[in-house]
Amino acid sequence: MSNPFSMNGGAVVAMVGKDCVAIGCDLRLGMQALTVSNNFPKIFSYGDAYLGLTGLATDVTTMSELFRYKVNMYRLREERDIEPETMANLVSSTLYERRFGPYFVSPVIAGINQRTGKPFICGFDSIGCIDFAKDFIVSGTASDQLFGTCESLWEPDLEPEDLFETCAQALLNAVDRDALSGWGAHVYVITKDKIIKRLLKGRQD
C-alpha cells in the first residue's frame, strides 16, 4: 500500500532477438487501484538507447527528463550519440548517487550498438545494480507474471517480427493478470537500420 514501487503501477519488458531487440511497456497510470490515465508511456528514447522506467510515476518523469538533459550534454560534449552500454553506466551511476534516498524506479535499457551492431539489454535495481541479461529483462508490478510468460515464450535468435510477437504476447498476457498494469501497450522493435513502434490496444480493464 505504501510501497512507492507499486503506487502507480506499470510494466516494462525488453528482449533480445537475432540482430534486434524489443522493448515494451504498458500505458496505465494509477493512484493505488484507481486508474487516472491510460496514456502514460514508460519508454523513452535517447538516440540509440531506449530506456524503460517503472515505479513511482513522479520519479519516472523526473528520471526521464534528467536523462534527457544528461544525454544532451553528452551529445554536445562528444558530438555523437550515446551507446546503449554507456547509457547503462550513466543510469547506474546516477542511481547510485542517491544510494541512501533512491529514486523509486526499476529502469530497463534496450538498444543496438551502432558501432558494433550488437543488441544490448540490461536492467537495474533502484540503486543502480546492473543486470546484464542475455535473454530478457522485466520490471514493474507485473514482473512476476512477465517472468512466467517470458521464460516460457522466449527463445534465442528470434527474427524481428517473431520477436515483436513474442514480446507483445508476453507483455499483454502478463499485464492482464496484474490489476495495476495494462490499458494498452507500446512495443518497439529495434534493428540496426530501422525502429518500428507499435501501439497495442490490449484490454481496457
Next chain:
Amino acid sequence: MNHLPEAWGRPRDDIYGAYDHQYVSASNPNQHTTSPVVTGTSVVALKYNGGVVIAADNLASYGSLARFTNVERLKQVGSHTVVGASGDVSDMQFLFDEQLEQLIISEEYQNDGHHLRAKHIYSYLSRVMYHRRSKFNPLWNVLLVAGWDDGKPFLASTDLLGTTFSGPALASGFGAHLAIPLLRRVCPDEAAVANITREQAISVIEECMKVLFYRDARSMNKYSMSIISGEGDKVEIEHRKDIQLKQQSWKFAESIRGYGAQVV
C-alpha cells in the same frame, strides 16, 4: 543459597539474573508452550543399503547454558524403530516416556503377533504433533523417525506444526544447515542409498556430528548413535552410547580471521 523447592534446578539469581517467572507461574490461566525452555539441538540421520543410521548428542541446553550433559535423545520404539527428538526436552520426555511407552504397551498387550513398524510409529507421531498444533498447544519438537519397514529403510520427519516429509538424508535444527549438505553429497537421492554401505553411513554421520560440534554452540562432543539394520523381515538395532568425538582437528581455527571471510 535458596533451598526452597521452587528454586530447584534453576540458575542462581546472583549469577544469571532474576528468574523469568513467565516460564513456571503457579496460578493464572493454563499455559502452553509458546517457546521451548530446555532444548536439544540437531538430530541427523542417513539411510544406507540395508538400514538407517541416526544420531543425536547428549546435551540439554537451558538457553545458552549447557544444563544437562547426559540426556538421551534417541529412543527405540518397538522392535523396528528409533525416534530422535530435537527441541523442547520436556515435550520430548512426554512423548517418549508417556505417549510412546503407553502406545507400545497397549499394542504389545494384544499379543497378536503384530508389532508396530516405523511407518506406524511415524503416522502416530505426526498425527499427535498435528493435533497438538491444531489445539494451539504444540509439542515443541522436530522428530526424526528412523526404522526398517516393509523390507526397506525408513526415514521421515515431523515437527511442531505437524509438517511431514521424508528423504534419504534428514537433519533437524542446525543440522538442516550444516549436516544436510554433507549428507546429500554422499546421498543426493533415494537411488543413491543402494550404493552406501553401513560403514560409510556411520562415518558420514560421525563427520556430521563433528562439524556440528565445531560450529553449533548448543552442541557437545558426546553423542548417541543408533544403527537400524534389516534384512527382509529381520531387524537389528544397535545402540552406541556415550560416543566421544574422534579425530577433532582445530588446526583450521588458527587461520580464521574475523567472521571467516577475511583472509589476512
Next chain:
Amino acid sequence: MSFLATPSYPQQNVPGGEPTQRHGFNPYADNGGSIIGIAGDDFLIMAGDTRHTAGYNINSRTERKVYRLGEESSLVLATVGFGADAKWLADTMKRAVDVCFPRLSMMKDFKFQHNLKDMTVSAAAQFLFTILYGNRFFPKYAYCILGGLDKNGKARLFSYDPVGSYSKEGERRAAAGAASSLIVPFLDNQVEFKNQYVPGTQGMTERPVEYLPLEKVEMLVKDAFTSATERHIEVGDGLQMVIVSAQHGVREEIIELKRD
C-alpha cells in the same frame, strides 16, 4: 459499565469449559511449491512439483502434492500451501471418497453409504467446499485443485481458495501455489488463447477456444514447470503428473526438474 467491557485481570478458565487460549504461536507455515490442472475434453492432467521447502531450506525433493482419491476412482486432488493442512485435506478427501475402514471411520464413508457407488466429481467438489468452509474460523491453509471425469467421461476441474470458494461450473485450467503468478498468464495465453486473434481479421476476431490434444497439454505442463523452476526458488526437483483419461485410465509420471 456494560457487561461487554473486557476485564483488566487475566481471564480465568471457565470450570468445565474450554480453556482460554491466546498467545504467539503461529500454527501455519509455507512449504512452497506449485500445482496446476488442465482439462481436455475427455482427459485431464494434474501436476505439481515435488520440492518441499521451509524458508531457504529444501526439506525434501520427493514430496508429492497430487493425490488420487481411491484406486478405482478418477478423482484427483492437488493441494499446496501449508504442507500439514494440505496433507490433512488430502487424507480427509481420500477417506470420504474411498472405502477404507467403514466401521471405524468417524465420518461415514460416502461409498459405504451409497451402495458402493463412486462419488461424482461435482459431489466431491461440493464436499471439499464443505470441509474447507467448515474450517472457516481456523482455516486449512492450502489451495486445492480437484479434478476428475464425470459420468459421461468428460473432464471436470475445480479450484479452491483456503476457505472453500469455488466455481460450480468448473474451469478449463487452474494454477496455485508459489509460482502461480508466473504460470497463470502463460496458461491464459496457451490454453484459453487470450490475446490471440485470427490472422487477417485486423485483430477483430478472437481465436476460438478449443480442446487441446493430450500431447499438447502435457507439453504445456512441462513448459510451465521448467519455466517456473527457472525463476522461482521454491519450485523444482521433480514434476509429478497424474494423467486421467477416459480411454486409458489413470497414469502417473514423475520427471526430473532442476535441483538448484
